[in-house]
Amino acid sequence: MASEEPSPIENMRTQMDRAQEYAGVDQNVFERMKHPERTLEVSVPILLDDGEERVFRGYRCQFDGGRGPYKGGVRYHPSVTMEEVTALAGWMSWKNALVDLPYGGAKGGIAVETKELSRDETKRLTRRYTEGIRRMIGPQTDIPAPDMNTNPQTMAWMMDTYSVYEGHTVPQVVTGKPVEIGGTPGRVEATGRGVGIVTEQLFEHLDNSIDGATVAIQGFGNVGAWAARLLAQAGAKVVAVSDITTGLYDPDGLDVIGLAEYAGEGGALADYGGPQAEAIGNEALLTLDVDVVIPAAVANVITTEIAEDLQANVVVEAANGPTTTAADDVLIERDVPVVPDILANTGGVIVSYLEWVQNTQEYAWTLEEVNAELERRLVGTFDEVIGAYTDREIPDLRTAAFSIAIDRCARAHSYRGLFP
Ligand code: NAD
DSSP states (O other), rough: OOTTOHHHHHHHHHHHHHHHHHHHHHHHHHHHHTOOOOEEEEEEEEEESSSSSEEEEEEEEEEEOOEEEEEEEEEEOOOOHHHHHHHHHHHHHHHHHHTTTTEEEEEEEEEOOOGGOOHHHHHHHHHHHHHTTHHHTTTTEEEEEOTTTTOHHHHHHHHHHHHHHSSOOOOOSSOOOOGGGHHHHHHHTHHHHHHHHHHHHHHHTTOOOSOOOOEEEEOSHHHHHHHHHHHTTTOOOEEEEESSSEEEETTTOOOHHHHHHHHHOOOGGGGSSSSSSEEEOOOHTTTTTEEEEEOOOOOBBBOOOOOOOOOOSEEEEOSOOOBBBBHHHHHHTTTTTEEHHHHHHHHHHHHHHHHHHHHHHTTOHHHHHHHHHHHHHHHHHHHHHHHHHHHHTSSHHHHHHHEEEHHHHHHHHHHOOOOO
């Protein structure tokens, strides 16, 4: 994390304050919305394969429940802290409100380097963590989903553990499950698909065509790789991608499908043996002379220095919180549009919602139905954000998106009133 950067929670509150200038919600309600409702910290002791025991720290934060059951992912990463989880839970609250899902916001995580654990150890970790938070989650109270280093298998273990305690199968307690046990078609690629859709919408809004547009993507995991595939399919030229090991750059365009298949099997880009491409650092990737830069890895990578050197015409935030607030100011000053995370990466939670609806109704949709509904909701939200940005003369898309989201949340709180 760059030293200039305030903590993620301070960052989020600054974004809320900026939006409040335009939303003008009741000050008492606004103050309430700045504080997480509850956060649980759990000890997660597990037996390692070698017979030793090791204890990890796990968290689940429910930030704002004004609009419905809490919803948000579970992240496994060494950098996970209670503070980070809390800020991410706040962002989930505003994201869910922005796309008008009947959900509040939550987030969970374990501070762990998953690469150091075997599959069995990861399973035990997931089961023990689920036991730790199971009194807090539930299909009507709080519904986890995958995030960094968690996947459909992780969700299957969480669902099974919760179901064992309930005495019957409860598929709708988590989303992002394998299709065989109640997952929805289209969920795995949903976030990347959403990133592709909003990028295309932005180009249309700017009277440009995505066809032939050059794209650089930082982070080539689930979101980055799917965004790359779908943008390439739409005619864009993906010239650079990276993972934690290295970046690869080819101004003539990379073999996105080959790279995605390779990375999907766990291959590190530094060891990629496919067509030759120039190795490039993760920071250098962000300042390439391309049309679009898509950060799709970790937070706070676009610092003021990067923002000053950025050559792209637009930034689309696939990752959560990739731009620091100070860097946001530089990009506003330089007139570089940034599609904010709470709009750009909502594809995942939209399709998670569709999975939960299907589970609740015990009825399965087709991939075409899921994708059409995703696109309808995302395009509608994009238009709404552009509408607020233009009509209310808001300086940037993030503030426009936040103003819609906090207004929607505040209305729910105002109708429901303050207990007691
Ligand atoms: P992932 O674990 O599948 O992939 C992460 C990628 O980022 C990997 O390629 C990894 O090597 C790379 N990476 C990790 N640390 C890095 C660093 N310091 N510098 C450069 N690259 C680094 O994760 P994901 O699910 O693709 O999530 C990526 C981002 O998108 C996260 O910020 C996550 O919160 C956000 N997000 C994910 C979803 C989802 O549905 N998966 C939904 C919304 C937002």
